[in-house]
Amino acid sequence: MRILYLHPTREQRDGNVCIATADFELDEHIRLYGLRLMRMADGRHMIFSPQSGKRRTATFSPDLAAQLTALAVDRWERLGLSNEAA
Secondary structure (H helix, E strand, O other), X not given: OEEXXXXXXXXXXXXXXXXXXXXXXXXXXXXXXXXXXXEOOOOOEEXXXXXXXXXXXXXXXXXXXXXHHHHHHHHHHHOOOOOOOO
């Protein structure tokens, strides 16, 4: 599993902030595009799939969501973006 691309953004949603979008390659067969890295109102980070209308296009098990979130937060911090979006 790896991040293909991470793009910083800033979009407010109900007290939460989308701080980046990310594209992932889960394995040689599956790629996910446009996942949103959110900083929740309580300070936690969470990853969400894109939406089609009001519905999410995918959901993830808690373990996979935690792995995707950790990869995205790590990349976001290594790019030095954590200081800008505080």
